[in-house]
Amino acid sequence: MKKLNIYFTAGIPMLNDTGKVAQLVQESGADMMEIGIPYSDPVADGPIIQQAHDLALKNGMTIKILFEQLAEIKDTVTIPKVLMGYLNPVIQFGFEKFCQKCKEVGIYGLILPDLPPVEFEKKYGEILKKYNLNFIFLVTPETSNERILYLDSLSSGFLYAVSSSSTTGNESSNLTNEDYLNRLSQLPLKNSVYVGFGIKNKNDFELVTEKSQGGIIGTAFVNVLLQNTDWEQKVKQYITSIKG
Structure with a gap:
């Protein structure tokens, strides 16, 4: 069974909608969710x-x-919840304090794309382990096999395979980069591979999961939240159209 992972930014469309969105994502059949921590410079x-x-x-x-919002849904939203963000706000909050709070509210793991692997090994990995949190690294088509194996060895939960070296939601994301997906499928990885960036519909999802264990949808889903006043209904329809 291929896994669908849905990303959305916390605090949209309205501040207190985070829990409602998370609940709908779960009810509509997604297997996992990534909740984005808003940041002023999401590069x-x-x-x-x-x-x-x-x-x-x-x-x-x-x-x-x-x-506070995550604490309210801890017992009702039970599919794995991953927090995705940037390192700076987490360090400002206090890295260990952040991890402790993650454990308290039932977070499965973290994605911090700008945390260097060397820093992870030297400093942060032990803290994450202490609070039983997974940490997910990203790889791209340009990442060498040697480095993919290295990042996979540091990762737990899954390995995030960026479909192309671009920003999220880029229309030119090359979902059918067969050489890359073949390469990943042939490497002796310990983690499941989830492909993200550019997946918009059922066809895209099925395409990337032919050679991976899961697909991550972010931009297309966030767009549903931003563009529709009746977003609750649209969210259900959208996720069901991919999983159905």
């Missing part, structure tokens, strides 16, 4: 997710508020 993200970050920050979203 790896395209315009739609940048717009979501801006809106969430305008709505007043903070890490403290996010943990």
